[in-house]
Amino acid sequence: MQVTVEPKLNDIAPPSINDGGQAGLRLVNPAPKQPTLESQIDLILGNTDYLLPILKAVRQIFNDLVRLLDCLRLMEGNLHQVSETLALLEIVQADTLSLLDFTEKEALQTDGISERLYEVLDGMSFALRHEVRRVFEEDLQLSGEEPHEIAQAKITDAHRILTNCLQQSIITLAQVFDPRLDGRQLFDNSKARLKQSLLLCKDLWTMINLVRRAERGFDRNLINRVMERVQAFRNGSMHYLMYRDWGHFERIVEQLEASLRGELDSGPVLHQFLCYLETLLGQVKLRAVLAEMMPDFFCNQIGNKETELDWTTDELRLAYELYMAG
Secondary structure (H helix, E strand, O other), rough: OOOOOOHHHEEOOOOOOOOOOOOOOEEOOOOOOOOOOOHHHHHHHHHOOOOOHHHHHHHHHHHHHHHHHHHHHHHHHOOOOOHHHHHHHHHHHHHHHHHHHHHHHOOHHHHOHHHHHHHHHHHHHHHHHHHHHHHHHHHHHOEEEEEHHHHHHHHHHHHHHHHHHHHHHHHHHHHHHOOOOOHHHHOOOHHHHHHHHHHHHHHHHHHHHHHHHHHOOOOOOHHHHHHHHHHHHHHHHHHHHHHHHHHHHHHHHHHHHHOOOOOHHHHHHHHHHHHHHHHHHHHHHHHHHHHHHOHHHHHHHHHOOOOOOOOOOOHHHHHHHHHHHH
16 A cells, blocks of 8 residues: 655745746755764664663663653743743752662662672762752742742753753763763753853862862861851852762862861861862863853963952953853
């Protein structure tokens, strides 16, 4: 039996002007479709030789991450509807916690899992749980008395944090199976990544300067300022770091907090923290989005060990232009 395929509206072009209107409608070749996120993940997993039970667990994690990301994307146009969006975000929270339970109790316990995959899944789980807790236990604690604009701003920020967290989880996990993978192949958000990397450089350098001053001469006020800056970093640009760096940062901060309680000598801990921050800043400066788009003077100013990184008007204008051109 012959099957007739009806052309879709988008596949139909109007008659050419040169036809004099006689040719009628004609079919045109549709533009090539961009590969979906799911198809890219299938391709990545299809080129590996991991054991079937491991691939099955990883595929379930990918499927859940993509589904959660799809849910957030569907909300984007309705974030002004506070009550409805909060209800949907609660579903995202519950499903994310279910994903974390599966990752920690089943995927990480799979026989034959490699050390690299274990570390990535463990770091991803830590970061996701951290962000979900922060978003739902702190950022979205609305009393119902806030102006609508404030509530919407909090929801918008929570939506951004969760989206960034899920995208980073997908990229980091995919790079286990394809180390050459560039995150831009999966998510084209170069403008956002440029802005995040700029803010991360500035915050890291500000913290480095403060720790240097505290290390030169022990001063309780300076140490307190260091801890205030650390807390601000935790609540702010820390989530622009790669997730594998979160655990190390937290462990060093725990030692710093112990030194303040008199359990450890502050001098060596401060020096260790300083060395870590300097190394971390060096890694951020190597990000492709900065290496390709930021001028040399920005990196040169970061290398100046004597002054704090206060952006001039020209620097801010250039950063904005690069941000807009991303």
